[in-house]
Amino acid sequence: MMNTENSLDNYAYILRLWRERPAAPEQPAVWRISLTDARNGERCGFGDPESLLAFLRERMWEERYLDKH
Secondary structure (H helix, E strand, O other), X not given: OOOOOOOOOOOOEEXXXXXXXXXXXXXXXXXXXXXXXXXXXXXXXXXXXXXXXXXXXXXXXXHHHHHHO
16 A cells, blocks of 8 residues: 655656647647646646656655655
8 A cells, every 4th residue: 555644755647648730731740748746736847758757757856865864
């Protein structure tokens, strides 16, 4: 069973991916990414998968830092 007492012990997000079609047909479609915090509804947007992964890594490292102090 997962420990949910400490908010730094786990995170729950709703991941949303969608493609925006360009106004001009010669332009490529753009993928968009958002994460919504399941607890408080706070939403973060990302322009690419690397930014999303950087955000998630930061959350994980933040937890490790707090565990040591």
